[in-house]
Amino acid sequence: MAENLVQRHKATTRIWHWLNALALTVLLMSGLMIFNAHPRLYWGEYGSREDRAWLEIDDTRTTGFVKIGSMTLETTGVLGLSLGADDKVRRVAFPGWATIPTRYNLGAARRWHFAVAWLFALGLAGFMAASVLNGHIRQHLHIHKAEWAPKHIWRDVKNHARLRFDAHNAGTYNILQKFSYVSVIFIFLPLMILTGLAMSPAMNAALPWMHDIFGGRQSARSIHFICAALLFIFVLVHLVMVFLSGPINGIRSMITGKVAQARHVNVTGVTS
């Protein structure tokens, strides 16, 4: 099968993709360190050790556990209690290999987080603006009427389940891709920024509606954590899909913008 390189990703998409990958990695890892300072989540305006948490990560000195509601999961070795690089037990929620910096340092983690948050927020805003102007949203992300049809969606679900990726339409996104990219770009990434801002006491004074819409500062903190977890899952699935659908082609296309498309041969033998 001959290869035919077609343009897939616009330059702004490619630049933002890698900038965002870097920013999200640092934000996640420094965020886990910040979480380690108080590994408990609450709903409402307030919440501390004196109040009931809906999620907590803690240890009994010999075992680590995650407690969600009334359900307790033992997570020794990873969450709650883990080994540091020096083989010493660390009683921390997220282990050192998952945090920036490795050793507990709330001041440094906050500095990383709030610096890279600028890169992330400005990058997202720039990407959104560029994608409106250069037609990326209209051409690639816009979900057409026919694509909303349950039959169409179901067919795409089946194709994914069979790991059948449409190599003939490598220049376009399928409906499941559109759903996930659109929700990440327009829902979950902006939610990270809004819930992050809603945790700032100064921001609460300037824009009180921002923490009101989330139901209080501790709710905003919980939603921030949940969205981070969902984005992490998105990235994992995204990486698996890249791997399954041809990693070289996929990664090349996000660097050079070009993707190899199978030549479509129709019944008359004329390549189109």
Place this chain on the structure above:
Amino acid sequence: MKNDRDIIGRRALLRGATLGGSALILSGCDALNESDMFRSALRTAETLNQVAHRSLMDRAALAPEFPASDISPVFKTNGSLTGTSAEYLAHVGNKFADWTLRIDGMVANPMDVSLETLRAMPSRTQITRHDCVEGWSAIAKWQGTPLRLLLQQAGLSARAKYIVFHCADSYGAQPYYESIDLIDAFHPQTILAWGMNGDMLPVKYGAPVRLRVERQLGYKQAKYVMRIEATDDLTKFHGGKGGYWEDVGDYEWYAGI
């Protein structure tokens, strides 16, 4: 005796899978974290946060206030649970009857204000949220004297830029202290609280007076305030970064985030 590895057991091996990739990122980030140049770059972003807040926000915007039904059933105690100086402990024994708040530095009329005088001044009552840098929050009702009234009485110098709060508690050798700029010092919600949830401020929450600077994090809310000093230079105090946790924990001086 079991060593640490035995306690954790084989589950620790789980981390092996993820170790490769993240170790690479981490060693890089940790190395960057040690670099002075990189740290000062991150600090530039910190200044950017402060500048953005100060220039984009209404400087008089009030922190949210809550109904009495939102008050935390138990307000978590944190930091020092009592002042530690001999002078302070004597005041506790005497129920702060002879305690005075010293106001000096760059002011025209340095003064000593008794707790009684402070309580007789116009006061402000506010139910606000206390946000710890660690992530937790607690809500309480605070009653106290607006700081601006005291600064006006003392005749704050036009050259003063910061207000420093010297406290009676200490961690190890260094006494607790904090500082704020004049925007926060003159903010209507910035009070020296002597009442909490309708009672006199208890010792574990900072008696006889603690600072409430409601648009910043918990470590700015200095407890056991003994002396207020107006200054134009924070570098001459203790570690030079304007506060105990700024010096010791490398926390940001501007704690609006």
